[in-house]
Amino acid sequence: MSINSLPSVYDPKDVEAKWYSFWKSRNYFAPDNDRSKETFTIVMPPPNVTGQLHLGHALDNTLQDILTRWRRMQGYRTLWLPGTDHAGIATQAKVEEALAQEGLSRHDLGREKFLDRVWEWKHLYGGRITQQLSLMGSSCDWSRERFTMDEACSRAVREVFVNLFEKGLIYQGNYITNWCPKCQTAISDIEVEHEDSDGYLWHIKYPVEDSDEYLVIATTRPETMLGDTGVAVHPDDERYTHLLGKNVVLPLVGRKIPVFADEYVDREFGTGAVKVTPAHDPNDFDMGLRHHLEQLVVINPDGTMSAATGPFAGMDRYACRKEIVERLKADGSLLKIDDHRHAVGHCQRCDTVIEPLISKQWFVKMKPLVKPAVEKVLNGEIRFVPERFTKIYVSWMENIRDWCISRQLWWGHRIPVWYCQDCGEIICSKADPDICPACSSSQLQQDEDVLDTWFSSALWPFSTLGWPEDTDDMADFYPTSVLVTGRDIIFFWVARMIFSGIEHTGQVPFHEVNIHGLILDGQGRKMSKSLGNGIDPIEVIEKYGADTLRFSMITGVTPGNDVRFHWDKVENSRNFANKIWNASRFVLMNLEGMAAIEINADELTLADRWILSRFNLKAEETTRLLERYDLGEAAKGLYEFIWDEYCDWYIELTKPRLTNSASLREKQVAQKVLRDVHMGILRLLHPFMPFITEEIYQQLPGHQESIMIDPWPLKDEKQIWPEAVEGMQAIMAVTRALRNIRAEFNISPAASINTIMLVENAANWDLFKNYGRYIEAMAKTQLEMVANMDVKPRQAVSALTNVAEIYVPLEGVIDVGKEIGRLKKDLKQVEADLARTEGKLNNSAFLAKAPPDVIAKEKAKAQEAISRKEGIEQRLQIFQA
Structure with a gap:
């Protein structure tokens, strides 16, 4: 073995692509065919097909890859199944943007040709994110890659929809939804981003019918008052008890609307009386149902005012707001305007302010599905890590609303419902029908809407394995072992997978849910385009390498908690990679002529017994931490062990035996221990830093075909010496x-x-x-x-x-004299600093005027100066003894 086997400088570009190709060519990512082995299965949370790798993807997939590589080395029959999501709104928006540059809309093309364009877009850009995940070293089985709109997944979607429809769990109805006036569709809660905005709280007088009295209503959306059909107060609010059952007159409109009591009302907000607009607010919608109020739609799907608003019809909603405020001022109905900062929902895709809007949609009844999904978590069949997310999950599930599953898009799984144009029969079918079963008419029209993207994603753990067919993959790998995902989609995805898996397969979809936090910037802010604080992981890989990015992200990660991205962590991880590289060069240089020998314990030095003991204990600890998903702590422990104990202590202590040993045998023993420990360290580190460990491993004497299929190190009790x-x-x-x-x-x-x-x-x-x-x-x-x-x-x-x-x-x-002089000079300076600080702290005027944080800083400076003074005085005593 020659030192020339490893270049003097580690360059990831020379290593990473080579080894990823090597692993793929040997089919290491696919599970082997030994069905007697215990299985370990992860399904990848499918990124958007038109998306691009961001740090959230990078963290999520690094966590999954670490677990997958570790279990594979442990001998499990391991499957990490990848795939992408068709991302209905996002993908359609991209294609519509491209069409707009040609001066076209989707309506100009028609549905069929538009969908052809979307598929072209998917084929052109759809592989981008999977290629980027490969750059990360993701060891998923690409031969099983799935897409939420491929043939098998589409069949599963049809199967599930029809099954739920036939059980009466899917229905159509008018309900309040998040509506995007630009995308022209209902969107899910997760597709709404709430941004704090400066606005106003308008206080409007609503006259009480046949009285000189009036109620004051505070609202952030005056334009919606045109749709008010009631005013609510809290039943225990004595200020308004005498008005219950009476009417107020809606300003500008003249419509009489009732005053009623409802416990939803917050007595402390505004005046304690709230306008109720059932067609344009989800909470008002619920109150309207409870009190049988009219649902008056005053805003159109495109954000303009409806015909029901009379003189305001056709106006943009914000232009209408301005006009209404002016008219309220003019007739004396506007009491006052307060500045008010509040959260405003925006469409995640186009940044348009969303409009709560009543529309006809398809829904899934949730109550029958929730009970078993909660029971499986409470009885331990599904375990959340960290456990605190169990309460969050259960609370959300117990207060869940019916799920709106329809979207007014063309790209996606079209709802498998047809309407007979002759007799009105509604047909829900797994196969496209040709004739109406009721009247034999061929005049059938399919529902125009598509399903919410989350509907197909909810089936991901089993649709990807071939369900509803009884496939070998379903038999072997379902239920899956663990789901790794971020805390932000517990409700929108995790919960839906749980009740879908139980309902349609009779089994839980996974046994454990490992929840990680979000990646924030160095200031603790969420990364976003508006802040310009996003980090492109591909740029980090190109500069530092995938191993460095992986290790920098995993270091400091704790289950369920957000983690901040710092560039110094990237630098530290790069330095760690270089440390391993240089240590490996030293090891290889000193394994020249290494013999295959067996050694006795009495031939081992104290340093040998110590490093072997520490390695075996570290192997045990790393395994234990991985088993409880504490991957960040496992990475930290390996970093400290490799850098400090192995490199800075053991290698240094071994050098004399390698270079000028008293005997050949002594050198051979040192070589054997050094090689065994180095090989073991590479194996422990491989799941975290797969590329550099494979490159070094392939140079070590006694290596096998690949480190990724080498056995995971186990603790050997015979190689632990507590006294050492x-x-x-x-x-x-x-x-x-x-x-x-x-x-x-x-x-x-x-x-x-x-x-x-x-x-x-x-x-x-x-x-x-x-x-x-x-x-x-x-x-x-x-x-x-x-x-x-x-x-x-x-x-x-x-x-x-x-x-x-x-x-x-x-x-x-x-030089004792020179040192005494330096210390006395330092003492004089620190005494001056202390006197200055104590002067401030003894000044009553300073203490009265200075902010608390400034005073605290001065106290800390005084304490630091006292400690420095005592230290200098102690050193002077040494020289004057």
Whole structure:
């Protein structure tokens, strides 16, 4: 083995594409055919087919890849199934934008030709995100890649819709939905982004019928008052008890509307009386149903005012708002206007302010589906990690509303319902019907709407495995093992997969749900286009490599919690990769002529026994952390073990035996331990940093075909020596104490120092007698051990560890006079700083005027100055002793 096997500098570009191609060509990503093995299955949350990799994808897929590679190495029959989502609104919007540049709309093309254009777009751009996931090192089985509108998934969608329809769980009705006036469709809650906006709260007087009294209504949307059909107050609000059952007169309109009581009303908001517009607010809609109010639609689907608004008909909703405010001012109905900051919902796709709107839609009845989905979580068949998300899930499910599943789009799964144009028969069918079963007419018209994208995504864990067919994949890999996903889609996707899986397969879709947080920027803000704080992971990969990006994202991740992206984490991870690379170059250089030998425990040095013990304990700890999905902590533990214990201690302690050993056998033992531990470290690190570990692994003597199919390291009790760990901890404690002394007294790293070590314990005496050379090599010192000490050395700095007292004489090591002068100068400066700070803190005027945070900073500065002063005085005492 030659040092030339690894270049002097690690360049990910020379490594990553090569090994990914190698793994794919050997079909390592696919599960093997041994059906006797225990299976491990993950389905990839399908990214949008027209999307581009962002840091959320990168984190989510890194977590999944770590788990997949780890289980594969453990010997599981492993399947990570990838795929993409057709993303109804997003994809249609992109194609419509492209058409607009040609001066066309989808209506100019017609439905069929428009869909042809969308499929062209999908074939052109649909593979982009999967290619980018490959750059990340995602070891998913691309031969099983699925698409939510491929033939098999489409069949599953039809099957589910018809089954639910025939059970009476799908119905059509008028209901309030999130409506995008630009996209011209209902959208789901997750497609609404709420942004805090500066607005106003208009206070409007609603006269009480046949009275001089009036109610004051506060609203952020005056234009909707045209659709008011009631005013609600809280039943316990004594201010309005006398008005219950009476009417108020709607300003500008003159319509009489009732005053009624409802517990939904917040007595503390505004005036405690709220206008009720059932057709344009979801909460008002519910109140309207409870109190049998008219649903008056005053805003059209395109955001203009409806014919029901009389003189305002055809006006844009915001132009109407302005006009109404002016008219209210003119007739004296506007009492006052307050500034008001509130959250306004915007369409995620086009940023248009959404409009709550009543429309005819298809719905799924949720109550019958919710009960078993909650029970399976509460009885432990499905486990949320972290567990706190169980309560969030259950609470949402218990308060769930019926699910609006129809969208006014052309791209997507078209609703499998046909209407007979002759007799009005409604036909729901898994296959396209030719004639009406009631009257034999061929005049059938399919419903124009498509299904919500989440409808097909809810079937993902089983539709991707071939359901409703009884396939081998369904038998082998369903239920899946774990779902890895972000906390932001628990309700919109996770919950829907759970009740869909139970309802349609009779089994839960997965046994565990590993919830991770969102990636925020360094200031803790969500990444967004408007803030311009997004990070392109592909650019990070091109500059630093995929391993570096993966490790920087995983470090610090804890289940369920958001994580901040910092560039210094990327730099640290790059440095870690370089550390591993350089250590590997050293190892390879020193394995020249390595023999295949068996070694006895008595041939191992203390350092050998220690590193073997620490490696086996680290293997056990890493496995335990991965099993509980604490991947960030596992990565942190490996980082610390590899950088500190292995590289900075063991390799350094091994160098003398490798370069100038007393015997060939001693060198061979060192080589064997070094190679075994290095190989084991690469295996532990492989799921986190797959590319660099494979590149190094392939150069090590004794390697097999690929590290990704090598066995995962298991703890070997025979290679754990607790006394060796304890002994090395003692040696490291003394060494670190000496290094601290060097740093504290500015002793040159090149200068050799003498150390007098008081060792009173017999066992420690033997330890330092046999392995004191470790301390001498690592701290560049000469040790003198004493069992007792009557007189402490003159002008010596001391340190106390749990195993020995340490004294380092400074005379002759540093210029004592010069050091005393420097310390006195420092003391004078710190005393001046302390006096200045204490002067402020003793000044009553400063304490009265300064903000609390400024005072706190001054107190912290004073405490720091006191600590520095005491430290300098202690050092001066050493020299003046």
